[in-house]
Amino acid sequence: MTLLGSLSVTSTVLGLLQVLGALGVFLYGMKVMSEAVQRVAGKKMRQALAGITGNRFSGLLTGFMTTSLVQSSSATTVLVVSFVNAGLLTLMQSIGVIMGANLGTTITAWIVALVGKFSVSTIALPLIGIGLPFVFIGKDKGKSWGELFLGFGLVFFGLGLLKDSVPDLKSMMKEDPATAETIRQIVTWMGGRGFVSTVLYLLGGIVLTLMVQSSSAAMAITITCAMNGWLGDLHNPIEVFRNSAAIVLGENIGTTVTAWLAALGANVHAKRAARAHFTFNVIGVVWMLVAFVPFSALVWNLAEHLPESMRSASDGFQTSEIAFATAIFHTSFNFVNICLLIGFVPHIARLVEWWVRDHAPINDSPRLQYISQGLVDLGELNIAEAENATRQMNVLTSQMFDGFVHLLNQPQTDLSAEVAALKKMEDDCDEMLRDITSYLIQCSSHEIGPSNAGEITSMLRVVSEYEEATDRIYRLVKIVQRKYEKGRHFTEEQHRELTALCSQVRAILDLCANALSGVTGEMLENANRIEDRIDRLRKQHNKGAVRRMQAGAEVPTEMLYTETNNHLEAIGNHALNIIESSQRSEQALAARADD
Structure with a gap:
């Protein structure tokens, strides 16, 4: 028994290290890709952000495009807080960019969902193969383009490794029944409680995002775990989807912490921009909790009408459908939230101005009060x-x-x-x-x-x-x-x-x-x-x-x-x-x- 227990612990530790390694490849690929994009188009992105007018729709579009390129809403929102701190953006302008950043980060969920529908190596390795020669022999922008392809390939490769390294609960019951049983009991305890279950999974999403400090990584983990039965019984796919959707809501709140922390040492305007990001996301989560059941049912209905090639799965379970439904939920939630709140940008601005009051006397010191760049490496943008x-x-x-x-x-x-x-x-x-x-x-x-x-x-x-x-x-x-x-x-x-x-x-x-x-x-x-x-x-x-x-x-x-x-x-x-x-x-x- 002692030997079997020791082998079980070793197997669990190795499995955990494999998951962390896969996650590390994914995050490193995101870092390389993000920095390469900034070197290729960083100056234009800075000029686009700094040149935003009072039109909140132009800010929305800029935030969406910037986040779509760098694939990190945290990087975009920290950059926005940085610009507000420097006086390059007003609070009203920053809220529009933050809204766009929330929509731009939803692309990650679609990439993760697509990974399950083709052999990752067929796209990851060619991308790495294209980029690698440019990294070694390219100069300036040529090298940056090479790193862009290399980073993008590593993102897909990391997602593929993550998909393969996270065991499904069914096979885990045979290999490591003790751990699998513990996970099953936790999932059973959290599920089947209606609204309480939704809140529990939401809190889990917040904690997960705080731990990995990346909403993209948290999204990848969420969908992978959902597809492998860690979020409920795959015989009841809509329940699994709802649990993953609740985690996504938590991730929307957890991702605001990075900008909040970055603004701690900044001026009152930067603090207000960070609070505006938090307020916008929390308001969205609150109304979604009220409408969660019908909204998730509508999204699942949309997922059921996806092409058969996207919904089918060789194991008989609707795992791909769960993944795409989560991506649809993430995108539609952020899009609807923007549509509902974009008309209330002045009200959100007044709310955070009341929340973060400028009690101190006007500081006319022209000193450069820059925010910490340790939380997010903005590279070319900072x-x-x-x-x-x-x-x-x-x-x-x-x-x-x-x-x-x-x-x-x-x-x-x-x-x-x-x-x-x-x-x-x-x-x-x-x-x-x-x-x-x-x-x-x-x-x-x-x-x-x-x-x-x-x-x-x-x-x-x-x-x-x-x-x-x-x-x-x-x-x-x-x-x-x-x-x-x-x-x-x-x-x-x-x-x-x-x-x-x-x-x-x-x-x-x-x-x-x-x-x-x-x-x-x-x-x-x-x-x-x-x-x-x-x-x-x-x-x-x-x-x-x-x-x-x-x-x-x-x-x-x-x-x-x-x-x-x-x-x-x-x-x-x-x-x-x-x-x-x-x-x-x-x-x-x-x-x-x-x-």
Whole structure:
């Protein structure tokens, strides 16, 4: 008995490891495929998400397409929370994307259901065979396409392994009767209780999704277990289907936890987006519990009208029908839920705004408060926050420069408060440089494509130039303050010359703002012309200062004047460097696109 018991335990452990291994192949394939899709189309997906208008239907479509591509609603919703946190999406816009993500993730159920209707190796191995050469010999996008095929093949291969490694309860009764009997008793206890059974299986779906941290993996496990008799007697297929459908409802709630956790350290707007995802899914589950019996009966009726080739099974059981019915339920539930609630997006927004109230005083700090990317690897999609923070840095630099010009035009007024405010802005720029640099280094630690690698390199140079420009502006502020405290005055001619030079510097700073959205050849030529003009004006002004000192003018005042010219010219150089760095990044991206 001891030997038999030991063999039974060993068999159980090996069986469990086989299931975990199959699940690991599936999840790894999903990871490879998702990251490859992001490298192939990540920039376009970021632009699509960031460019969503107030139209909730465009957000719905974008969320559906993004999730269909990356095959992870968790990745899409974490990305949405990230964009809301960065100010790139409003709460209203994010709810539309989340609705679309819920519909996009239903494709996984159809893939799992289809796996049972053909030999997995006939499609998985050819896909891996197509992708593998590109992984080794391909470059840039060619390699990414290879990884896409490889990942997709591994997804099918993992599903096939999962299907084969999960034993059906009937055969398990012969091989490991003790374990099988325990499972049968649990299933019997949970089933046959009407509404209570539905709730129990729903709670099981929540726990399952929390354990595997992937609604796609949870869906694969659910359908596989249903097809192998773990969710009820296969002689009563509609009961098995209803149990699997109840688990699917739980998975819809469990998948919201990832975005909830990601928003814990984010701002109030990101928290509201995560709560909106939770609210939308919970409302859907609540009304579905009320209508569960007739709705599931309707879905089962639809499944019974599927083509015979999709419903038939060699074992005499309606296992394929259960799988496709679960896929139909998942898709139809999310679709109907969207149709019912899309008109109530403003009400959901108001509900979560009431739920997550902004009690703290308005935080005007421009620091980059990015969310943790540890929960979901967003790869190519996670630099949008840094892009937005770089634009904020541009705004801050321009505001600082305008503040300096205001001080320069008030030579007889004590503006110590304004000087202190400008000092705080300079400190904010220093902090933003550290934040953005740290975040970009974190982004580059993930597997990213060459286009994003070039973009990250360019952005690191750009933010460094902005920080140096703000340092120069603050030195100008200190010169104006020192001039006031020492009682020194520029002549009308000097003030007129500085005003002309400041207008040129302001013009090139305006070009910097436009360069962050794209650099044209005309823009670069214009920037070079302005920088040359700034350089000529600085030389002319400094020569004039030397002549005046030789003629007996006050040397300290002329030295302050010369120093002001030099700092203004240096700001112009930093601005030109920003534009050239942005242009080099675009040229590299275009060259890779041509390849």
